[in-house]
Amino acid sequence: MFNLFLKTMYDKRIFIIAWSIGLAFFAYLMLLFFPAFKDSGLDQLLATLPPELKALKGMIGDISALSTPSGYLAGQFFDIRMPMFISVFSVILAVGLSVKDEEEGYIRTLLALPLSRIKLLFGKLIAIVVICVATTIATVSGLYLGALSVNVNLDWTVVSNLSLVMLLLSICMTTLVYCIGLSTGKRGITMGLGILVGAGSFLLTTFAKSVDWLQPYEKVSLFHYFPAVDIVKNGISIWDVVVLVGITILSILLTIILFRRRDVR
Amino acid sequence: MTIQPVLEVDAVTKYYGSFLAIQDIHFMISKGEVVGLVGLNGAGKTTIINLIMGFLRTSAGKIRLFGEPVLPENAHKMHPKVGFATGDMSLFTNLTGRQYFAFLKRAYKLKDDKKLGELCKQFNPDMDKKIKTLSRGNKQKIALISAFMSGPELVILDEPSSGLDPFMQQKFLELINHEGAKGTTIFMSSHYLKEVADVCSRVLFIRDGKLVKDVSRAELESSHxxxxxxxxxxxxxxxxxxxxxxxxxxxxxxxxxxxxxxxxxxxxxxxxxxxxxxxxxxxxxDLESAFSDLYSKDKSEAKNV
The missing domain is CATH 3.30.70 (Alpha-Beta Plaits)
Known part of the structure; x- marks a missing residue:
């Protein structure tokens, strides 16, 4: 299993480097823009708007706390943009490690070895977790460099909390799509469901803030469990962690049952 | 005392959805036999091999390797004793030949490189280029070495010599003869009857998903x-x-x-x-004529090989 983990990390080295640099640079840029937002008075403007227009925050992010670095990062970086990136990241990584590997015959080659299907599942799953940790560390590093560049003091407890839940969300989404891929072996279903989970969560969470009838369904969205602005105010909710970890574990358990038994072509 | 067969395929049928790929296949292979599986493209050879390797689940019937039933969830337990290669094997193309063999060595928990060294000397593959940059023949050499490097009791080969030049094909046949003489059980599919007839002690003929003939080498030779x-x-x-x-x-x-x-x-x-x-x-x-007779649908079903 460790052998497979190392091989997977080696195979994905370009992906890890590219995404780490990309996310770090994006995080760095977001903090470079902070001084411009801090003094813009957008938050005061929002306070004067009627409630109907305040609902727009779902589309533009929460701008009620732009004057503090943590509020700015929560509303503009972690709340709407990072989940979008995580969705794309999850689908690409998970499809690559599951259905793409099966289509190219690599899963068959692995299964011809003295390697159980469960070990195959976990060998790659551990690689997914490590890749998610690596990209999260890169993102935090970008924030650190950005904070140094614009001479901003970040509340590192808040950044750690946000990063931790973001990490859980990325592991949860990637594991979910990876498990769909291993359980079905079908690219169309895996990509379709992966995009549905990512884009659906994004649309549901952003529009539910403006559309009343969507609000009861918003809990279906995975992004509901990464409430960045609430994390800044109240810390990590244990229920969000339980849901994200629960979905991850449930996906793995279902895959153990399905992937062990199905045909691999 | 009865000798436990290395491989038993017992009334195996496989459907892909509603498509019947193979039907009611029976055969056994004993230790030390070199058995060929011959059939046209689409006859069901690869399906049989994939079922034996545990990649697929049978729709009906049972397969046993070394006396243990083969199912997708437990096939790996038999694989330390099984070598496997196909003509279009998906080798890990990001690795070099050397890295690929190191990966396999860890997977099989091999302690020494003696067998690998012998095989590399015999086939002389390019070890230091990434596999994706190698020619088809060189990739095939790596696949064949990987099947034999762990010193398996049973080697399963699916169209193994495709991509090899005549010189390497001869070396491959020598390897099969050598391993067979040492007592390694070998089961190989091919659509080159001559290749199979040269090395196999028994040949199974498959047509349209059904096993139509199971003949010994002596019977094959008498078909001349x-x-x-x-x-x-x-x-x-x-x-x-x-x-x-x-x-x-x-x-x-x-x-x-x-x-x-x-x-x-x-x-x-x-x-x-x-x-x-x-x-x-x-x-x-000759054998090729016998093969043609067997697979010519215009002719009657009952043909002698």
């Missing part, structure tokens, strides 16, 4: 002979030491085809004794 097609004005019987391929009455007279397996002089004597002869042709009947 002369294919005779004769037209006569009256119905006649074929000679002794022949296998009738078919006969019919046509506008030209009575036509009959048979394989004559005795000496050419006896065939000549028999032909001279036919008083009602209108026409005849004689051709060499």
């Amino acid at each position: 002979g002369k294919a005779v097609h004769i037209t006569t004005s009256r119905a006649i019987r074929p000679p002794a030491q022949s296998s009738l391929l078919g006969h019919q009455k046509t506008a030209n007279g009575y036509e009959m085809s048979f394989i004559f397996k005795d000496s050419p002089i006896k065939l000549q004597q028999w032909l001279c004794s036919i008083s009602y002869m209108l026409d005849f042709t004689i051709e060499d009947h």
